[in-house]
Amino acid sequence: MRTRGVFITGTDTGVGKTWASVAWISCGVERGLRVGAMKPVATGATRGVRGEWQHEDVIRLQQVINLEETGGEINPYCFEPPISPNIAARQAGREIRLEAIRECARRLEERADLVVVEGVGGWRTPLSEQESVADLARILDYPVILVVGLRLGCINQGRLSAETIARDGLPCLGWIGNGLDPGLDEPEEVIATLRRSLPVPCLGILPYVSTPDFARLAQALQEGFDGLAGRP
Numbered sequence: 001m002r003t004r005g006v007f008i009t010g011t012d013t014g015v016g017k018t019w020a021s022v023a024w025i026s027c028g029v030e031r032g033l034r035v036g037a038m039k040p041v042a043t044g045a046t047r048g049v050r051g052e053w054q055h056e057d058v059i060r061l062q063q064v065i066n067l068e069e070t071g072g073e074i075n076p077y078c079f080e081p082p083i084s085p086n087i088a089a090r091q092a093g094r095e096i097r098l099e100a101i102r103e104c105a106r107r108l109e110e111r112a113d114l115v116v117v118e119g120v121g122g123w124r125t126p127l128s129e130q131e132s133v134a135d136l137a138r139i140l141d142y143p144v145i146l147v148v149g150l151r152l153g154c155i156n157q158g159r160l161s162a163e164t165i166a167r168d169g170l171p172c173l174g175w176i177g178n179g180l181d182p183g184l185d186e187p188e189e190v191i192a193t194l195r196r197s198l199p200v201p202c203l204g205i206l207p208y209v210s211t212p213d214f215a216r217l218a219q220a221l222q223e224g225f226d227g228l229a230g231r232p
């Protein structure tokens with residue numbers, strides 16, 4: 001396993017992978033590490049003011065890393081429709097090549113202490129007819145962190161995801177709970193149930209924030225990040 005990187009997956013799309021990745025990167029930057037990032041496959045790109053393609057996740061990651069990265073390094077595959085990557089790639093007549101993503105990550109590793117890779121969708125999100133996000137994490141050879149979006153249904157989704165990662169034989173460092181739903185009933189009970197039933201440790205619980213307060217989110221991960229010290 002290559003300990004220079006970490007692969008951030010989630011229980012679903014829209015559960016907080018980007019926000020958790022930004023917070024994790026901030027922890028590394030605060031510790032004086034050189035931190036790079038990748039969003040290898042992004043769908044739902046939009047046009048910027050000069051007509052260039054841009055993606056919200058990539059912009060957020062770019063804002064917080066302390067390493068110079070080209071757009072191609074941080075995001076080798078970008079598609080306009082906000083749909084599953086296998087469909088977006090097929091429509092665009094492109095093939096998502098996992099080896100190309102790995103080469104990119106290895107180049108970043110040469111100049112980074114830590115490379116934080118945000119997945120796309122969830123663990124079984126297809127990248128082609130044969131390959132899924134799990135295959136991407138495997139080829140990168142990075143340990144996984146699972147982001148659990150704390151909303152109704154998340155106990156089931158969290159257990160399914162964590163159990164599947166383990167069954168796939170990939171090392172999982174732990175899970176991060178993300179309080180994205182301020183209306184969730186009995187959040188403490190939900191978190192306690194997750195703590196008891198997921199097979200990996202909790203690395204932190206991100207609070208609900210009404211504005212993107214990444215300093216506050218990073219604070220919530222500091223202990224979890226430092227607990228993994230020596231294997232960033």
Ligand SMILES: Nc1ncnc2c1ncn2[C@@H]1O[C@H](COP(=O)(O)OP(=O)(O)OP(=O)(O)O)[C@@H](O)[C@H]1O
Pocket residue numbers: 010012013014015016017018019020057120121178179180206207208209210
């Ligand atoms: N801790 C939080 N507090 C408040 N809102 C949050 C929080 N985390 C996430 N959100 C909201 O949920 C949205 C989705 O979060 P995020 O973009 O991190 O999810 P994602 O898993 O990366 O999604 P995608 O699958 O599109 O990459 C954010 O844009 C934000 O509006």
Ligand SMILES: [Mg+2]
Pocket residue numbers: 017018019057118
């Ligand atoms: Mg994201």
